[in-house]
Amino acid sequence: MELTQQTAAKIASAVRNGETTAEAVATAHFARIEKLDGTVKAFLNATKDAALARARDIDARRKKGEKLGALAGVPVALKDNIQLKGVETTCASKILKGHIAAYDATVVERLKNADAIFVGKTNLDEFAMGSSTENSAFQKTTNPWDAACVPGGSSGGSAAAAAAGMCSFSLGSDTGGSIRQPAAFCGVVGLKPTYGLVSRYGLVAFASSLDQIGPFTRTVSDAELALSVIGGHDPKDTTSAPNEPAPISAAPKDLKGLRIGLPKEYFIEGLDPEVEKSVRDAVAVLKSLGAEIKEVSLPHTKYAIATYYIIAPSEASSNLARFDGIRYGFMDRAATNLQEVYEMTRGAGFGSEVKRRIMLGTYALSSGYYDAYYSKAQRVRTLMANDFKEVFKQVDLIAAPTTPTPPFRFGEKTNDPIAMYLSDIFTIPSNMAGNASVSIPCGFSKKGMPIGLQLIADVFQEKKMLSTAKAYETLKPFALLKG
Amino acid sequence: MNQYELVIGLEVHCQLATKTKLFCGCGTDGIGQTPNSRVCPLCTAQPGVLPVLNKRAVELAFQAAMALDCKLNEQSIFARKNYFYPDLPKAYQISQYDQPFSEHGRLTIHVNGAAKTIGITRIHMEEDAGKLVHDLGDGSLVDLNRSGVPLIEIVSEPDMRSSDEAYAYLTALKEVIQFTGSSRCDMEKGEMRCDANVSVRRAGAKEFGTRTETKNLNSFKNVKDAIDAEFRRQVEIVESGGKITQETRLWDATTQTGRSMRSKEDAHDYRYFPDPDLVPLVADPQWLAKLKAALPELPAKKRARFIGELGLSSYDSEVLTGDKALADYFEKAVAAAPAGSAKTVSNLLTTEMLGRLNAEGKTVAQSPVAAAHLGGLAALIATGTLSSKGAKDVFAKMWETGRDPKALVEELGLSQVSDDKQVMEWVQQALAANPKAAADLKGGKDAAIGSIVGGVMKLSKGKANPALVNKLIKEAVKA
DSSP states (O other): OGGGOOOOHHHHHHHHHHOOOOHHHHHHHHHHHHHHHHOOEEEEOOOHHHHHHHHHHHHHHHHTOOOOTEEEEEEEEETTTTTTTSSSSTTTTTGGGOOOOSSSHHHHHHOOOOOOOEEEEEEEEEEGSSSTTOOOOSOOOOOOTTTTOOOOOSSSSHHHHHHSSSSSEEEEEEEETTTTHHHHHTTSEEEOTTTTTTTOBOOSSSSSTTTTEEEEEEHHHHHHHHHHHBBBOTTTTTTTTTTOOOOOOOSSSSTTOEEEOOOOOOOOOTHHHHHHHHHHHHHHHHTTOOEEEEEEOOOOGGHHHHHEEEEHHHHHHGGGOOEEEEESSOOOTTOOOOHHHHHHHHHHHHOHHHHHHHHHHHHHTTTTTTIIIIHHHHHHHHHHHHHHHHHHHHHHHEEEEEESSSOOOOSSTTEEEEEEEHHTTTHHHHHHHHHHEEEEOOOOOOOSSSEEEEEEEEOOOOHHHHHHHHHHHHSSSOOOOOO | TTTTTEEEEEEEEEEEOOBOSSSSBBBBBOTSTTTSSSSOOOTTOOOOOOOOOOHHHHHHHHHHHHHHEEEEEEEOOOEEEOOOOOTTTTTTEEEOSSSSSSEEEEEEEOOOOEEEEEEEEEEEEEOOOOEEESSSSSEEEEOSSTTTTTTEEEEOOOOBSSHHHHHHHHHHHHHHHHHTTSSSOOOTTOOOOOEEEEEEEEOSSSSOOOOEEEEEOOHHHHHHHHHHHHHHHHHHHHHTTOOOEEEEEEETTTTTEEEEEEEEOOOOOOOOEOOTTTTOOOOOOOHHHHHHHHHHOOHHHHHHHHHHHTTOHHHHHHHSSSSSHHHHHHHHHHHOTTOOOOOHHHHIIIIIIHHHHHHHHHOGGGOOOOOOHHHHHHHHHHTTTTTTHHHHHHHHHHHHHOOHHHHHHHTOOOOOBHHHHHHHHHHHHHHHOOHHHHHHHHHHHHGHHHHHHHHHHTTTTBBOOOOHHHHHHHHHHHO
16 A cells, blocks of 8 residues: 555554554655655655654554544644644744744644644745745745646645645645645645634634635545544634534535536636636536536626735734744844834844735725725625625535636746736635635646636535535546656 | 813723633733743734633623613624734734724712712723833843733713812722722722823813823822823913923823823824624623623612611711722621611721721721621620620720620620619619718709719729619619
């Protein structure tokens, strides 16, 4: 059994029934990391010793006859903005270099209780701000399918690690597409759960009203499995919903009676023809399974980027204010007074994209501008959410491209922030409305780069969305990266 | 000065009397304790933490607002007030801004016998900041024990017209808040803090003058002094043709002077916005009804009851309701005394105990005399076991020893003799020993009774029941 190609579900059952050991699983994945990560550079910190120690402990507990959890011995990678106690959590920023997490995120606590193993912390755009992982202060992660291309972002490290078999699954965070877009680019499943279904406690906040943790997996069932472990109400997060994630379901035989909408605003000029063809082919597959396909309209989609770039930076400007050099992380010791502590620490500690967004947000919240920007953006956000409510009266799901283009090359968009921002044009609306969304692989470009199909469901309709994805997967199994 | 009218509005912060902080489980008892001994990932603002609202704090805040006749908003919003300072770990304070939980309240004050109602603009909840320590070593140190402690801010309307009114407002406010149990309002511990907004205008003018805000007022006396000084300062400026600058000022109690801290131009732009980590606070009507029912009797109502039902004087009831602990003590003592002795208890409390407490700098809670024992002492007076003079002596012993008055009376042989036979025996002896007075009495000269009473008291070593002595002397003379 090639352990690094297996699903998380299979590994967990194999460890539970003694077909393999957690240690063997961990060892195989670290061999994979050692082989590939010199090129992919998905990990900021691979925690081999801790992972092996934990694996041996799990094996010992099994020998003693203890019942193991749902993710027994499953190797998981964490985006480096999720707190894992005792391990450095940098958010790929110089300002947090050397910062050791003082506590576990709720998702980490739940993964621990399910007997998962942590292989390491993955690279991201600094503080999850970006769409290519090029904004990391430390390294550039490459796309495992072609090292000349970006893995997408901001959860590029987690997407690449899952695609390359360096973990069974990984966790990322999605504020405007940061799970779905890199999932599409790396050819894996990327699930953004409904806002409130997964606790944000321990996720370093970028934009609190949009952030949501979710998994990168190589199968839809594994996404369900991961969600079943990390999801559900958390008293430590008062914005978390009372809803529990649905249990893992079997793939439906057909999709008869299911209505799927194609929003006309998502099939627009500027959409790459190869992406459009793959997505339309995937929709044809869903139709062949009996789904009814119809065009729908989300008229406020055109305001998505503008609205997002007011709300997200506004919240970020406040969320990132705590990185002031006073209590933890980087502090510029050359500062001679308090004002200098702030200016020099934050000046040297943050990268340019983070600074750009802090300034944008500070401006948008300023007295005299608040009504024109932040307050108005919130009203537009409500209109966007209403668009979805209307459409979900007509259809059960929305199908759309995840990204307007296939994976782009390094440096292609770094000098043009707006071009970079546009790569999230189809993913941002779901964050604005809080909907459930998933990106699944739906083919490749001529150059052999993965393309993603996005399914969007109403809030807390993960079950409907993921069972549809499974029906597709059954007919068109997702390609695994070889080598 | 008389041509000018003083206009005052007060902003008062009270620490809610919870065991734990507003958004985490850390204790609120860290003031004066080892620095940073009451902290956790949340109140030190570690990356990724989220606030969880303390239910008890919300209950106490709402009860304070109910006691101040505020309108309670069905929904209120927590907002972030953004600014950088080392004592503020998140670089924002969670407060309430344009949607506070309560508004439009009022409080009645009494100055020189006249009642006046002061409007309350709003009350909102917020968290406290930490504390900087500057005097240890080279740099400054940060103590976050106080970071996240729950507060309410009570903002008054600019309804006060003299520093006496401000003083009376603070006194009444403290009294009401303490009665609700929402806050202990101990100013020395920083549990109650006050900022004063002061302006002046020509008497009869409709428009308000430009106001200044004076901070750092940590006693009612400081508030009064600072307002008076600020009034004089502003009148002087206006008189000499100058203009008042809108600014924040600091009061220095040692030099009795204020100084400018920052002008309006330097004021922060706090960039308030709704905190996306906290859902709107919704006040359920049933929950509100429960809180209202649990609200203790407030001072004004209590005073009326003390006068109407217990027969106390207006002055005494004022004194006894000035402090919740004192009122509670009084009621406990009354409960332990026989019916109809409330006035006796009140007298013992105000004449015997309060003076001693003041002299020794003790609070009611620290009194060596238990409330039940004070009620017991009143019972001994009611049954005639003790004269009021004897009661004074017994109280002194109770203060010294903290013991039950009944036991003390027996042990010290202080109990009054009310036995008819014994007292009549002393009366006969006294009459025999003073035949002239006896004759005068029989002859209708009532004033002569004094020397006979004196004789009985001498014979009984002061223990004869005076009322009985009088009665029996009259009987003996008639016979």
